[in-house]
Amino acid sequence: MSRTSPTDLLVLHAVRLRGMAGNAAVARRFGLDPAAAEELLLDAEACGWVTWSEFAGVGGWSLTGRGRAENERRLAAELADVPGGAAAVRRVHDAFLPLNARLRQACTDWQIRPAPGAPLAANAHDDPEWDSLIVCELSGLAGELAPLAAExxxxxxxxxxxxxxxxxxxxxxxxxxxxxxxxxxxxSCHTVWFELHEDLIASLGIER
Incomplete structure (x- = not known):
């Protein structure tokens, strides 16, 4: 039986996974009560773990260096408390890496459509066959992701x-x-995949 993480850890981890997010997005990431999430964000700010910043009229929370270290410390402790948990996450990470290479290539192919004399030409999405092949690859990746996500x-x-x-x-x-x-x-596919990769490396305390 899987284990439920404490709410304060989920709030801190949601900021880590989102990179920069407002109160509503942090609460929504793990289906938390918005008022409780906001209070915990303010507690984390008081501890020096998160900071609020704004750019071009858009604001959000992000982890500080101390917050990143605290997040990883708590994730490691949580995983160590689950029998066989760390080994399972390492197995999934190892299986994930070759899939990650395929996802990155698919996203590159989605953005770039080589043309004569222009090997880095942007994909105008005017070639249905080209785009369809990429979506098929993403669909295949979805099938291979399912058992890893279940584990x-x-x-x-x-x-x-x-x-x-x-x-x-x-x-x-x-x-x-x-x-x-x-x-x-x-x-999007890229957003979800990026979050999963970040979740794996954060939980294992490793670098990309």
Missing amino acids: LAGVLDRFGGYDVRFSSAVERAGAGDPSWVDGTGVD
Whole structure:
């Protein structure tokens, strides 16, 4: 049976995974009560773990160096308390790496469509066959991600949902909306995959 993480850890970890996020986005990441998440963010700010910043009229929380260290310390302690948990996450990480290389290539192919004399030409998404092949690759990755996500969710509840979110993004991309492959501001394939990678390395205390 997987274990539920404490709410204060989830709030701190949501900031880590999102990179920069407002109160609502932090609460939404793990389905937390917005008022409780906001209070915990203010507590984390008082501890020097998160800081609020604004750019071009958009604001959000991000981890400080101390906050990143605290997040990793608590993640390591949590994982060590689950029998076989660290070994399971390491197995998933090892299996994830070759899939990650394929995802990165798919995103590159989505952004770049080589043309005669222009090997780095931007993909104008005017070649349905080219885009369809990339969506097929993403769909294949979704299938291979599912058992890895299931193994992770069996360790800790907070790992749940990556496969569902990724598959949903693939379906939306296949329905004709290119933003769901690599767009920002939505749970695109790239966004979900990046979060999963960040979650794995943060939990294991390693670098990308």
